[in-house]
Amino acid sequence: MDINNIIQTALVYALPVIFAITIHEAAHAYAALYFGDKTAYSLGRVTLNPIKHIDPIGTIAMPLLLYFATNGSFLFGYAKPVPVHFSALRNPRRDTVWVVFAGPGSNLIQALLWGILFYALQIVGIDEKFFLSMCKAGMLVNVVMFVFNLFPVPPLDGGRIAVALLPYRFSQPLSRVEPYGFFIVMALVISGIASTIWMRPLMNLTYGLLDIVLTPIRLLAS
Numbered sequence: 001m002d003i004n005n006i007i008q009t010a011l012v013y014a015l016p017v018i019f020a021i022t023i024h025e026a027a028h029a030y031a032a033l034y035f036g037d038k039t040a041y042s043l044g045r046v047t048l049n050p051i052k053h054i055d056p057i058g059t060i061a062m063p064l065l066l067y068f069a070t071n072g073s074f075l076f077g078y079a080k081p082v083p084v085h086f087s088a089l090r091n092p093r094r095d096t097v098w099v100v101f102a103g104p105g106s107n108l109i110q111a112l113l114w115g116i117l118f119y120a121l122q123i124v125g126i127d128e129k130f131f132l133s134m135c136k137a138g139m140l141v142n143v144v145m146f147v148f149n150l151f152p153v154p155p156l157d158g159g160r161i162a163v164a165l166l167p168y169r170f171s172q173p174l175s176r177v178e179p180y181g182f183f184i185v186m187a188l189v190i191s192g193i194a195s196t197i198w199m200r201p202l203m204n205l206t207y208g209l210l211d212i213v214l215t216p217i218r219l220l221a222s
Helices: 003-034 056-069 092-123 129-149 157-165 168-175 178-191 193-221
Strands: none
Touching: 003 092, 003 129, 092 129, 092 157, 092 193, 129 193, 157 168, 178 193
16 A cells, blocks of 8 residues: 555545535535524534534544555545434425435535636646646545435435425335434445445436536636
8 A cells, every 4th residue: 555645645635525524514504594493503513614513433533444444445434413403494394305405415516616626727727736636536525425415315315305205104114214224325335236326327427417517617628
């Protein structure tokens, strides 16, 4: 294992990961406050301060351990979840969808912004490999977070959106999966099933949509 390559990779991904996690959780908190729940606000989570959202184990220790243990082939991590009392929202069923989607939605926007920055740097004549690599990493990290969090198993955001949108006879059985959802998702990830049936197809679709939106600025940079 090349220690210099590891350090360089860590530096390239550090800022995109911090932004992706912080803004994701802050978006949940801001949306919850907007729609009537002050729980996250009272706990100081309506903020872009990364320290408030980073979990020492899930955000730092676990990804580093997995990176070294698997030679960079498998990574997983998490931030401190934003507490939301969905019953306190003005319209719980409708507003839950917006509060939950705010997190992945913020990652999709960030992926677009990193893509814009990638081409903007080239337009102004900055071709420093480190910065261009960071922009690519920013797109990748946020596309992964966007797609992964929409996986329709609670407690992931996609699962909670499904619970909010599905008819009662379907949503209630799905909601009871939540205590075991983390283990189900991890099993699907480790087995490669999640990657085959969910991550790769939706990541390709997301990248395709981003490429369409970025086409004008890409043409300017070429």
